[in-house]
Amino acid sequence: MIWSSFSDFIHMNGYGPYVWGSFIVTFILFYVEQRSLKLFRKKIISSEQS
Amino acid sequence: MTPISTTNILLTIFKRDITLAIRRGSDTCGAIFFFILVVSLFPLALGSDTKLLQQIAPGIIWVSALLAVMLSLSRLFNDDFQDGVLEQLALSVCPLEMITFAKVIAHWCYTGLILLLISPILALQFNLPPHSIQVLFIALLLGTPTLSFIGSIGAALTVGLKSSGALISLLILPLLIPVLILGTLAVDAAATDMPYSVYLYLLVAYGVLSSFFAPIASASALRIVLD
Amino acid sequence: MQTKTDMNSQPSKSMHWFTFAAPSKFYFLAKKLIPFFWLLAIGLGIAGLILGLLFAPTDAVQGDSYRIIFIHVPAAWMSMVLYVAMAFWGAIGMIFNARLAYRISNSIAITGALMTFIALWTGALWGKPTWGAWWVWDARLTSELILLFLYIGYLSLYSAIDDKRKAAKAASLLAIIGVVNVPIIYFSVKWWNTLHQGASITVTKTSMDSSMLLAMLIMTFAFWSYTFATVFTRVNYKTLDEESHTDWVQKELSSMGVLK
Numbered sequence A: 001m002i003w004s005s006f007s008d009f010i011h012m013n014g015y016g017p018y019v020w021g022s023f024i025v026t027f028i029l030f031y032v033e034q035r036s037l038k039l040f041r042k043k044i045i046s047s048e049q050s
Numbered sequence B: 001m002t003p004i005s006t007t008n009i010l011l012t013i014f015k016r017d018i019t020l021a022i023r024r025g026s027d028t029c030g031a032i033f034f035f036i037l038v039v040s041l042f043p044l045a046l047g048s049d050t051k052l053l054q055q056i057a058p059g060i061i062w063v064s065a066l067l068a069v070m071l072s073l074s075r076l077f078n079d080d081f082q083d084g085v086l087e088q089l090a091l092s093v094c095p096l097e098m099i100t101f102a103k104v105i106a107h108w109c110y111t112g113l114i115l116l117l118i119s120p121i122l123a124l125q126f127n128l129p130p131h132s133i134q135v136l137f138i139a140l141l142l143g144t145p146t147l148s149f150i151g152s153i154g155a156a157l158t159v160g161l162k163s164s165g166a167l168i169s170l171l172i173l174p175l176l177i178p179v180l181i182l183g184t185l186a187v188d189a190a191a192t193d194m195p196y197s198v199y200l201y202l203l204v205a206y207g208v209l210s211s212f213f214a215p216i217a218s219a220s221a222l223r224i225v226l227d
Numbered sequence C: 001m002q003t004k005t006d007m008n009s010q011p012s013k014s015m016h017w018f019t020f021a022a023p024s025k026f027y028f029l030a031k032k033l034i035p036f037f038w039l040l041a042i043g044l045g046i047a048g049l050i051l052g053l054l055f056a057p058t059d060a061v062q063g064d065s066y067r068i069i070f071i072h073v074p075a076a077w078m079s080m081v082l083y084v085a086m087a088f089w090g091a092i093g094m095i096f097n098a099r100l101a102y103r104i105s106n107s108i109a110i111t112g113a114l115m116t117f118i119a120l121w122t123g124a125l126w127g128k129p130t131w132g133a134w135w136v137w138d139a140r141l142t143s144e145l146i147l148l149f150l151y152i153g154y155l156s157l158y159s160a161i162d163d164k165r166k167a168a169k170a171a172s173l174l175a176i177i178g179v180v181n182v183p184i185i186y187f188s189v190k191w192w193n194t195l196h197q198g199a200s201i202t203v204t205k206t207s208m209d210s211s212m213l214l215a216m217l218i219m220t221f222a223f224w225s226y227t228f229a230t231v232f233t234r235v236n237y238k239t240l241d242e243e244s245h246t247d248w249v250q251k252e253l254s255s256m257g258v259l260k
Helices: A006-014 A016-049 B006-023 B023-048 B051-073 B075-083 B085-090 B096-110 B114-123 B130-155 B164-191 B199-224 C004-009 C025-055 C063-094 C099-131 C139-160 C165-196 C210-242 C247-259
Strands: none
Touching: A006 A016, A006 B085, A016 B130, A016 C063, A016 C099, A016 C210, B006 B023, B006 B096, B006 C247, B023 B051, B023 B114, B023 C247, B051 B075, B051 B096, B051 B114, B051 B130, B051 B164, B075 B085, B075 B096, B075 B130, B085 B096, B085 B199, B096 B114, B096 B130, B096 B199, B130 B164, B130 B199, B130 C139, B130 C165, B164 B199, B164 C139, B164 C165, B199 C165, C004 C210, C025 C063, C025 C210, C063 C099, C063 C139, C063 C165, C099 C139, C099 C210, C210 C247
């Protein structure tokens, strides 16, 4: 491990906002995509039961 | 009874489209006036500095021409679709591809051609030097048919949809970026006394390719919609 | 020599190219594969991120901002591959008149658009610390932006047409036209860029440490797996939605409804 502490890891030698801004937005978008698939699934099942 | 030849059919369609365009003159002129208006908006927005206007003139005229043509495309097939004429045309002896070709040529006549003829006047508003205006004219002459051809694909894909103007633009404008780039590079090169003919040749090439493939694509799209 | 009767007497063993063109067959195959792809995606993703974020050394030139490439590069590759795949399946659909092929093409679109957006977003966040600007009009970034427009056009056309079968066909045609145009667009943008000398970016070809390369490769496979899992899921849900009148879907839906 090249980081000596957790706060170093987060800080990324000053590039933290850029690196984490990228990663976080990416994971949010993936999460949103999966949520919308879940909603689609719910809609299919519920429309079937009606 | 004289046999109906393909050429006759195509000529009839061409003449019919032109006639209809003249009859709904206000719609046709709408696109033209839109072009003139949009071109005039830019100096209002950016200031009247002569040097700046000379630099941006080719880009503005080209972009405005693109937008004006996009506006006019939604009626290319929609009116015929509403009347049921399109279905009849699809059943005709004449291949739908060639019918599309004839319609697109007509479309160019009542949009691109007119924009082309007005462009020198607008270019003068921007104080473009005569040589640049010449090259701009030729570039538009070579490029505007492509706008109609590729645009017809967008019109065909959106037949029957309401308010298809914006959607057509969304679909087609990315595909027209090469025309835009080549058209403006040609004028920029001419303005700086650099060789510009390569851009014009490429415009011709792109135009010829699109005139061949676009009718095929448009006919496919029409068949999908009409089915 | 295998005669026709031989083939027919062993129905379960005969598989041919079009076995999985039937939505029902594809559905159950995909259903089995999806968990496997998820496992791969998460496993590779964690491995790649651990290697890339915790063990790969700080770059001499770019500092730690380079770590964004572990997302940026896979996303950019996926965005381009998926557009071609979208067009490919659309073409298959048109040639064989196979609705499943159209469905696969449509299911790829959103994921592809997402990848394109991620590539652009991470590209901007990488560009700011590295080259000082959030956006530069270089050939690759500009082409990526145009690719996003192509995806958006596809999605807009698909949602604008009510008849979903027509919508699928029309959008697929658009994708095929787009894919043919992409090289033309790319070259004209490249030309445009070299002649309008804007901010010149020298993509410093620093020799990448092997751990960086490995992490990037692992992340690429992770993105691939995620894409397969997501697209297969979407295809399956669309199949359930669009073929709900069939018996096998009815059975499947009731078993799904029972579980949750």
